[in-house]
Amino acid sequence: MGSSQVYSRDGITVRMGLVGAVRYLKASWPVRYGLYHEIRTPSYLFQFSPEGVIRFIQGRPGTWHNHADWFKRTAGGDWVYYSSGGYNGAFSAIGEHYIPVFPYPSNGVIGEKAYPEETLEDALQALDALTDRAGEEADKAPPEVAAFWGRVARKNSRDVLDGLAARFHGLTHGPLTVLPPDCRHVDYDILPLRLARGCLYHCRFCGVKSRDTFAVEGREQVVAGAQFLADFFKGDLADMGGVFLGEHDALAAGAGEVIRAAEACIPLFEGKRRMADAPGLFLFGSPDALVGVSDAQWQALDRLPFHVQINTGVESLDEPTLGYLGRPTPLPLVTEAVARADEVNRRCSGVSVSLNMVTGSGLPESHHESLARFVASRDALDAPLYLSPLKGHADRRTTLNELIALKRMGRGSVFLYLLQRL
Ligand code: SF4
Structure with a gap:
């Protein structure tokens, strides 16, 4: 933690200017990144972005059964419940020590847990109560703390939060139905730019x-999009984990356009950034787009001040299955x-590529056989593989058993792809 300001009164403690981890960690406890502020009441811990927008809510001991769990509000306004315990093998399945539980249907292969609606509603009522008393608290607090209470009151009523999410979706052509699986490495704290x-x-x-x-966006639109993001996030920009270049195949715009878009995003991460790692540049790239990148372009991507992370859906190494999938x-x-x-994974330190393949019970047996042969041949330095359970065709137990069996076969990484929207 860095130097922070602490102010307590009547059982409420305000801590401002806290600095969390400056590198993304794989942890099962609630790690916070970059700069944030918090308000601790006897029942809840509320954590706010530098601009004073709520980001995390956690029940304190006695309020929640499992007080190591937490809710995180995404920029798109979803409250994702991070369940940090009770799942054996979470890390083995998705590469993280917690399981995110979404308020919308996703590939529920991993989580059995129902979304905790009532727990969220109680927590949001506690946030309402906090914003209601902010004026009174501000009157009695020193000027800096009073200014923070003012931001908390202005920015965290339900109407204002709903309006913020709607504005974010308006700027980013959202909601985005799916993000690349590699965004998990920055806890999905990404800026979407189409x-x-x-x-x-x-x-x-x-x-x-x-x-x-x-269709590729015009260059002026991309530059304007980056500026919109800067205006929207303001002081919250500095500690974001990176940019997602949308939508489903940004690499097919051409590596030159990807590089130009990345350059337009460099100013978003300049200034007060506390994160030690280079921001990520996440994008999907189809097989056609991936093989179309020249050596010189890979080198140029490698030189960008981003960790470029491309996710390519290859889906299957079996011809009948490719036909079955259309x-x-x-x-x-x-x-x-x-x-x-x-x-690319071997040659470039600043670019990595991950692969996706489908799985599911309705697929030809030849797919599962080719998948097993492929995984058995992988090495630790090869591209990591994400398995996407086919909607409606992937039974939880069968998929997890297949995953466990695959993980024992080779030395490469194999995880399930958890579909998260923004
Ligand atoms: S899987 Fe096929 S249809 Fe779906 S986004 Fe990728 S290319 Fe498009």
């Missing part, structure tokens, strides 16, 4: 595709994309 809309393939199996024909990528292209992903 570089291209739609996708190349319009696969039959996909539940997240947009109907749009693939995925118009011939097997040689898929194989070439995998080879390119592995090569």
Whole structure:
């Protein structure tokens, strides 16, 4: 923790200017990153962004059964419940020590837990009560603390929070149906900037595709989009984990456009950044887009002041399964994309590529066989693999058993892809 200001009165403690971890950690306890402020009441711990917008709520001992769990408010206004205990093998399944429970249907293969609606409502009522008493608290507090109470009152009523989420979605063409799985490395604290809309393939199996024909945004729109993000987040920008270049295949805009968009985002992370790691630049890249990047472009991506993290859906290494999925990528292209992903991971320190493949009970047996052969051949330095359970075709127990069996076969990383929206 850095130097902070502490003020207590009538059982309420305000701590301002707290500095959490400056590197993203894989932890099962509630780690906070960068600068934040908090208000501790006898029942709850409320943590706010530097601008004074609520980010985390946690029940204190006696309020919640498991007081190591917490709610996190996303910029899109969802309250994600982070369940830090009670799941054996969470890390093995998703690569994190907690399980996020979403207030919307996602691939519920991992979590059995129902979303804790009532617990959230109680916590939000406690936040309402806090904002209601902010004026009275401000009158009795020293000027800096009073100014913080003022921000808490202005920015955290339910109407204002709903309005903030609506404005965020308006600026970012959201809600975004899915983020790359690698965003977990920065706890999904990303700034979405659309570089291209739609996708190349319009696969039959996909539940997240947009109907749009693939189209690249104009350069002026991308620069304006970055400026909108700066105006929206203001002081909360500095400790964000990175940028997500949307939507479903930003790499198909061309590596040159990706680099230009990244350059437009550099100012977003300058100034007061406390995080020690380079911000992430997350994007999806189709097999066609991945194999289309030249050596010189990989080198240019590697030099960016971002950790570029590309996620490529290869879906299957089995021709009949690609046909079953309605995925118009011939097997040689898929194989070439995998080879390119592995090569990039070995050659570039600033760029990594991860792969996705589907799983599910309705798929041809030849898919599961090719998947097992593939995983058995992987090495620790190869591209990590995420498994996407097919909607409606993936039984929880079967999927987890398959995952455990796969993890024992090779030395590469295999995790489940947890679909998170923003
Ligand atoms: S899997 Fe990817 S390429 Fe296929 S339809 Fe969905 S978003 Fe488009």
